[in-house]
Amino acid sequence: MTAKKTSKTTSKNQKNNKSSAEKVTEETTPSRVKRMLRWSFWLFLKMSFIAVFVLFLYSIYLDGKVRDKFEGQRWQVPVQVFGAIEKYTVGSKLTLTNLRASLSANRYKKVTHVERPGEFALSKSRAIIYRRAFDFGAGVEAPAKLTIDVTNGKIKALYLDDEKVAQLRLEPLLLDRILPESKEDRVLVSLQAVPTKLLDTLLLIEDRNFYFHYGVSPIGILRALYQNLIAGRTVQGGSTLTQQLVKNMFLTRDKTLWRKANEAIMALILEYRYSKDQLLEAYINEVYLGQHYANGIYGFGLAAEFYFGKSIQSLNAEQMAMIIGQVKGPSYYDPWRFPERTIKRRDLVLRLMYQKEILSQQEFEHAVESPLSIRKKRRVKQQKFPAYLQLVKAELSRHLSEYQQQSGVRVFTGFSINHQLALQATINEKLTTLAQESAEQLQVAMVVSDFKSGEIRALVGGKEAGYAGFNRALHAKRPIGSLIKPAVFLAALERYQRFNLATLIEDKEITLSSEDGQAWRPKNYDGKYRGKVHLVDALVSSLNIPTVNLGMQLGLDNVAQAIHLLGYQEDIVTRPSMLLGALNMSPMEINQLYIPIANNGKGEKSHAIDRIVSARGETLWQFEALDQQVISTQAAYLLDFSLNKVTTSGTARSLTWRLKDKVVAGKTGTTNDLRDSWFVGYDNQLLVTTWIGRDDNKPTKLTGSSGALVLFADFMTKTGAISRQANIPASVELVRFDNKNGRPVTQACDNSQLLPAVTTGLLYEADCEEAPLKSKKKSWLEKIFGD
Incomplete structure (x- = not known):
């Protein structure tokens, strides 16, 4: 009976304990959830703070990296070696034949009507030249039309944009670019030197909202995603032009989330630090546009020369469209290997140019019917004046260090293309x-x-x-x-x-x-x-x-x-x-x-x-x-x-x-x-x-x-030799000398000659010393018949 009672008591206690545990559980669950939520919130807040702090520190690091390169030596740029700056003054000697040879060597195109930079026209007595934009050392001078009138081998009159002037100058011949160790070749161009039509088309194709976003464009990303889904393949990129600049200048081409994150952050930093024009100019000079064997082709300036043998100012509409088309994929749209692809891409760009009224209908029709006017061979011709360049390189190494030579310096020399061609x-x-x-x-x-x-x-x-x-x-x-x-x-x-x-x-x-x-x-x-x-x-x-x-x-x-x-x-x-x-x-x-x-x-x-100028002038x-x-x-x-x-x-x-x-x-x-x-x-x-x-x-x-x-x-x-005109010094006069003894005399005689001499302290003799009479040889008639 006692055991039974004990068993009931134990059962009752277990029941009470179970009821008490359930009651505790019911009372503590909401509190625990609240505590968990509160803990999670603070954890999230702390982690967010840490993440923001780390991102802030990392952004400072990236900011320093961006500023160090963008404000310092951005690229290892080739040394550009130029010939003499051609100067023309009224009254100076000039033949139109030599002028034509000089212009042709400088890749000017002879035309009937001069309309764009890089063209010239000649008549019997006049030359009209549309000079390209060029930095002569005091900032870029805009393209200008030069007129030279020549009469009898001399300059009679000079005109700059139809205004009469006393002197004109023409941009010098580019002799060569001395490549840095990186083998990256570039021709740096300022934004002012780039044709407006090329800039408008580039922004149209690559980033039409460039002047309105802050480096990253969510709308552009969504639009590109939509177009790619519809096409079933990648037909449009979502990167802004600023992001492309970051990718080319600072990052690798690896397609990872980490690289995309860096790209976005650095794009924002660039947009914050620098103006849109500065970024656009950097992109123009940085973008990768092809490959010349071991050397990469970077920037539109070099691409114009590589594909067409022209300066960027001399490109026509179809050539601009082709180069801009290369941005999407220089290897895929290689004009020498895949001309059909290249034409198709070019014509697409031309069509967009026409739709946005960058081209007139007549210009568009002419452009799409034009063949690819690229150079016949990919290989760029070797520079023609290696002996002169050896002298330039020897002198350059004495004036600048190797590091200084990689900063885009321009070297101006006394080289004359007319004299060099005449020598050869x-x-x-x-x-x-x-x-x-x-x-x-x-x-x-x-x-x-x-x-x-x-x-x-x-x-x-x-x-x-x-x-x-x-x-x-x-x-x-x-x-x-x-x-x-x-x-x-x-x-x-x-x-x-x-x-x-x-x-x-x-x-x-x-x-x-x-x-x-x-x-x-x-x-x-x-x-x-x-x-x-x-x-x-x-x-x-x-x-x-x-x-x-x-x-x-x-x-x-x-x-x-x-x-x-x-x-x-x-x-x-x-x-x-x-x-x-x-x-x-x-x-x-x-x-x-x-x-x-x-x-x-x-x-x-x-x-x-003669002169070495930095990239900043x-x-x-x-x-x-x-x-x-x-x-x-x-x-x-x-x-x-x-x-x-x-x-x-x-x-x-x-x-x-x-x-x-x-x-x-x-x-x-x-x-x-x-x-x-x-x-x-x-x-x-x-x-x-x-x-x-x-x-x-x-x-x-x-x-x-x-x-x-x-x-x-x-x-x-x-x-054309110019006869020598020697200046006689004040101390030198014509003096008569006795031929027999070489002494100066005061009187003329048969055995004397006039020679210039320094008269200071010169002692004269009164008379010439007569030469002994030479016995005259008798002719055969005199020998027979006597004198």
Whole structure:
């Protein structure tokens, strides 16, 4: 009974406990839910705060990344090397034939009616040029119509957009782009230089709401999604132009959510930081538009040249449409591999241009009927002037670091396309006819400079145009022969108290001993001896023995000093053989040597680069003229007088008929066994150094006058020599000299001649010393019949 009672009590307690547990559960469940909700809310809030904070920090990181690149060096941009800026002034010399060649080389198109930039028209006396937009160094100048009137080879009048002006300038020829290590090629263009029609079409196709969104367009994404669902494939992208810019400039092409998130954030940052025009200009220069073998084609500026060989300003409507169509897929719409696809895409763009009234109906019909006017071959032609570019690159490395060269700098040089083409034409026409037996082995180097400024106008390093190998103009060190003689005579003429042009010099057989005891017996080229000759005649006839005697009389150190004064930088081993050109120099060094002689004694540094400008238009480096009198004006004039006589009565006298009625000066040079043929000549503007020889150093069978001089004369004929006009210094006058003793006299006589001389301290004699009467040879009639 007790156990039964206990069992009932236990059962009752279990029932009570169960009832109590149910009651507790009913009471605590709502509280627990509330607590869970409250906990979840605070957790979400904390996590959101953390996420926002992390996103904020990450955005700061991305902002720094964006600003660092967008405001710094955005791209590794090729160095753009330009020729000389062509300037035209009223009264200056100009032939329309040369102008046409210059414009054609600069990819201007000859038309009947000039309507757009990059076109020109010519008549017998007038040229009309629609100049492209270009930054000459003070900001981009808009396209302009230039008119040049020419009469008798001189500019009569100049007009800029129908307004008469005194001077015009034309944008220079782009010689080459020196690619950075990244191999990314670009032609940077400003927004102002891009045709409005191209900009309107680009925004129409890629992002018509560009100026109204903030970097990301939800509506654009939904519209693209709808179009893609209807088509069953991807036919339209939802990315804004700003997002495309981010993808190209900052991100990879991986299709991941993380990349899309970065793209959206960075697009918002760009829109916040920079103006729409800044973003559009960056996109124009950044977008990927094709591939040229190992090099990518980036930006519309380069794409215009790559696909059509034109500047961006010269594109017509169908060409703009084709390039804009490339944005969607340069490989898929490759015009060389898939022309049908490309035309279909182009015509779609043209149709949209017509619907939005960017094109008229007539323009649209003409454009869709046009074939693809792309270049015939994908491969871009190699630049045509590698020898000149080698000189530019050598100078550029001295002025800028490799890092600075990747920032889109522009290099302006003194290069003249007309002079370069004339050089190459001369070599092609004349070199093979000079020595038929050895024509295939002959090589050549020529340097053309403006001796007043020191600018190198043209340069050829070998007979093959466009050959980028060994540059003989810069690196071929050859014996210079008689080209050294003006330096020897300069050393004498600077000592005007002792020497003048009439000074008599011994011309007799001599023997000199070297340091090792070997005998040296120089000879004149013709093997003859004249007893005594005047200083001027020794130079004009290029006589060896008088030159050696004069040099020994002066002292070898004084001659070496004269060579250095003229601009030669290397050390000179002073030995007698140097007086006859036993020195090895390159054509470039020889050209430098003759600049003071042609430039009235003023030395100027030979150079290709005039100015280097940053992508922002800042001048990074500019050539500074020396304008330094390195030799006296009187010695320079007397030397120039003598070198002019070389071309009229001396070793270069064939120039009297090769360059008829033109006054020039120069010096021939020939080395032992006719191994090297040299000629240095100049008119009133240009100094031309010419070398002909063989790489194997075998004889050429050419002297300086029969080889190098011929090329000089032909070049001057092609370019139009300007007769030399020498200025006589105040201390120099024409003086009469006695031919027998070389002394100045006050009275004229049969045995005397007039020569320029420095009159300071000059002592005159009253009378000439009469020459002894020469016995007259009797004729055969006189011998038979007597006098």
